[in-house]
Amino acid sequence: MREKAYTRDAYGRTLIELGRIRKEIVVLDADLSTSTRTAWFGREFPDRFFNFGVAEANMMSAAAGLASSGKIPFVSTFAVFATGRAYNQYRTSIAYPNLNVKIVATHSGISVGEDGPTHFCIEDIAIMRALPNTTVLVPADAVETEAAVKASVDHYGPVYIRLSRPKLPVIYEEGYRWRGEKLTFRIGGSVTLREGEDVTLVASGLMVSRALDAAEALAREGIEAAVIDLYSIKPIDRETLTEAARRTGAIVTCEEHNVCGGVGSAVAEVLVETVPVPMEMVGVKDTFAESGSMEDLLTKYGLTSKDIVEAAKRVIKRKS
Amino acid sequence: MKTVLSLELSLINYSVKGLGYGANLLMVRLGCKGEGEVFHSDELVARLRRIALQLRRDVLKMTTKAGSGHPGGSLSAADIITALYFHHLRHDPKNPKWEDRDRFILSKGHSCPVLYAALARCGYFPVEELWRLRKIGSMLQGHPDMLKTPGVEASTGNLGQGLSIGIGMALAARLDGKDYRVYVMLGDGELDEGQVWEAAMAASHFRLNNITAIVDYNGLQLDGFTEDIMSLEPLAEKWRAFGWHTIEIDGHNMRQILDALDMAVMVKGKPTAIIAHTVKGKGVSFMENRVEFHGKALTEEQLRKALEELRWEG
Ligand SMILES: Cc1ncc(C[n+]2csc(CCOP(=O)(O)OP(=O)(O)O)c2C)c(N)n1
Ligand SMILES: [Mg+2]
Numbered sequence: 001m002r003e004k005a006y007t008r009d010a011y012g013r014t015l016i017e018l019g020r021i022r023k024e025i026v027v028l029d030a031d032l033s034t035s036t037r038t039a040w041f042g043r044e045f046p047d048r049f050f051n052f053g054v055a056e057a058n059m060m061s062a063a064a065g066l067a068s069s070g071k072i073p074f075v076s077t078f079a080v081f082a083t084g085r086a087y088n089q090y091r092t093s094i095a096y097p098n099l100n101v102k103i104v105a106t107h108s109g110i111s112v113g114e115d116g117p118t119h120f121c122i123e124d125i126a127i128m129r130a131l132p133n134t135t136v137l138v139p140a141d142a143v144e145t146e147a148a149v150k151a152s153v154d155h156y157g158p159v160y161i162r163l164s165r166p167k168l169p170v171i172y173e174e175g176y177r178w179r180g181e182k183l184t185f186r187i188g189g190s191v192t193l194r195e196g197e198d199v200t201l202v203a204s205g206l207m208v209s210r211a212l213d214a215a216e217a218l219a220r221e222g223i224e225a226a227v228i229d230l231y232s233i234k235p236i237d238r239e240t241l242t243e244a245a246r247r248t249g250a251i252v253t254c255e256e257h258n259v260c261g262g263v264g265s266a267v268a269e270v271l272v273e274t275v276p277v278p279m280e281m282v283g284v285k286d287t288f289a290e291s292g293s294m295e296d297l298l299t300k301y302g303l304t305s306k307d308i309v310e311a312a313k314r315v316i317k318r319k320s
Numbered sequence: 321m322k323t324v325l326s327l328e329l330s331l332i333n334y335s336v337k338g339l340g341y342g343a344n345l346l347m348v349r350l351g352c353k354g355e356g357e358v359f360h361s362d363e364l365v366a367r368l369r370r371i372a373l374q375l376r377r378d379v380l381k382m383t384t385k386a387g388s389g390h391p392g393g394s395l396s397a398a399d400i401i402t403a404l405y406f407h408h409l410r411h412d413p414k415n416p417k418w419e420d421r422d423r424f425i426l427s428k429g430h431s432c433p434v435l436y437a438a439l440a441r442c443g444y445f446p447v448e449e450l451w452r453l454r455k456i457g458s459m460l461q462g463h464p465d466m467l468k469t470p471g472v473e474a475s476t477g478n479l480g481q482g483l484s485i486g487i488g489m490a491l492a493a494r495l496d497g498k499d500y501r502v503y504v505m506l507g508d509g510e511l512d513e514g515q516v517w518e519a520a521m522a523a524s525h526f527r528l529n530n531i532t533a534i535v536d537y538n539g540l541q542l543d544g545f546t547e548d549i550m551s552l553e554p555l556a557e558k559w560r561a562f563g564w565h566t567i568e569i570d571g572h573n574m575r576q577i578l579d580a581l582d583m584a585v586m587v588k589g590k591p592t593a594i595i596a597h598t599v600k601g602k603g604v605s606f607m608e609n610r611v612e613f614h615g616k617a618l619t620e621e622q623l624r625k626a627l628e629e630l631r632w633e634g
Contacts, residue, residue, distance in 0.1 A: 052550065115463065
């Protein structure tokens with residue numbers, strides 16, 4: 001049983017840490033700073049924090065102005081508002097001129113739970129990765145969130161970081177280590193968490209811990225599954241994915257996102273050009289879903305480790 | 321005698337606030353509207369206040385049972401929602417799709433617990449449904465869903481969109497030669513959204529006098545007081561500058577609510593905005609004016625205390 005922690009707490013803490021050393025960091029929020037945890041930065045650095053009220057479009061274009069004047073704006077709100085409510089502002093004021101704005105969106109996916117479909121965001125990966133100049137990162141836990149936020153500052157250009165509402169199981173050891181080994185978070189990189197010869201589970205965000213659980217369940221049945229934490233959706237780790245397809249000959253993608261245009265699509269786009277192998281996509285099957293507890297929803301909409309196990313068995317059967 | 325007195329009182333009340341729409345009241349007195357409808361009886365006011373109390377109790381019970389939801393803004397809206405559904409609106413709970421019905425849109429969709437309570441209590445669906453709020457498979461979603469819930473006119477919850485939807489309905493009424501009216505309730509924090517002002521501009525441009533905007537001016541949004549987060553004042557002047565007939569009332573005074581709704585019907589050539597001064601969490605001492613009850617349900621213990629306070633005292 002893994003410990004659990006909020007990725008948005010990690011974000012809030014990391015912002016303060018970065019804010020102390022990088023004076024050009026400014027933080028913008030739209031009346032959700034208590035939920036996104038940017039309020040913590042606001043308390044520490046009131047002069048560099050701007051709450052725009054419930055006005056995401058205004059906030060997004062203001063971030064463009066700050067960035068073109070030499071600041072590094074972190075813009076936060078829920079994913080559905082960051083990518084939906086301010087889409088065109090992001091596209092034209094920020095992505096097109098390749099401005100140095102970091103968008104850290106919380107409450108992605110359906111694990112938002114009781115607030116329901118109006119507040120879910122199962123399309124943000126698709127939207128953001130369709131835009132040129134945009135980096136899309138989906139950390140798997142609180143530790144990786146810290147690493148992602150730090151890496152985003154060292155990278156010039158727009159970055160979208162996708163976080164969650166609930167606490168997520170902590171996968172990595174403190175200081176971003178996996179089984180004692182120090183990792184480097186690389187934009188365009190991934191982490192191979194487990195080796196296996198029969199199938200590769202490629203997961204991102206909340207689904208990574210579920211993929212690890214699935215791999216263990218599969219191992220008990222004599223199936224060896226590799227597990228990749230694909231934290232960088234764009235740019236994407238073509239080499240690792242291609243190598244995994246070559247070695248295992250079957251891929252299951254696991255995402256808390258619509259299967260249209262998300263992680264599965266991104267992986268498929270690579271593999272159809274390199275090593276086409278049978279694939280199954282575990283994700284939200286093109287529905288808005290409904291209100292409910294997070295666990296009820298993840299079960300009803302097919303995002304459990306059991307669903308991954310079944311998909312793995314199906315895809316293995318399809319190997320030639 | 322009594323009714324005349326109450327009119328005088330509310331007149332004083334309004335003019336004290338410096339709102340100067342005595343002209344409307346004059347029209348009322350000159351007989352543009354039937355007397356019985358304008359001077360709301362004490363019985364009616366008492367009946368509605370009693371219902372509002374019931375809705376408040378429902379809101380707190382259903383959100384505590386759900387373990388989440390937005391009680392604060394539901395309580396600030398309770399009296400207005402009551403006046404609409406239990407007196408002012410032309411609607412038929414047995415026929416939710418009736419073409420000539422008035423439309424009500426809860427643009428501040430997170431306050432849907434009070435809308436659900438009103439819909440259930442006037443017969444759109446069984447009251448038992450309220451206790452399944454936010455549960456998987458329920459007809460009552462965390463935010464309004466017009467496909468799942470009878471009586472819900474628009475799917476809202478992403479703030480800023482309701483007034484524009486209302487404009488569409490009001491334009492359709494005009495095209496179809498129908499006399500139904502459209503009512504849209506907005507939050508004060510919600511007014512931060514630029515789209516609200518795009519809609520405000522459009523409604524007066526199209527001379528829509530069949531739409532009424534009601535602002536639940538409770539002074540709080542999610543992160544804190546509206547004046548600290550994004551100041552709104554002078555709010556009435558803003559609506560007037562956008563071409564709206566603008567009325568300010570105490571949003572917990574049932575008589576003022578009823579009068580304002582009636583007056584909006586009589587305004588010609590422009591839309592009406594009712595700025596209702598309210599208290600977030602109204603009716604429960606430890607919730608009033610407290611930001612932490614924006615989006616958090618009461619614990620069982622808090623609920624018990626709250627229900628003790630929400631008793632009919634006439
Ligand atoms: C577009 C959008 N941005 C952010 C939110 C998150 N949110 C929900 S309620 C709320 C505050 C609303 O304040 P107000 O309109 O004053 O509502 P009330 O006080 O009546 O509850 C916010 C920011 C949202 N629902 N929609
Ligand atoms: Mg408010």
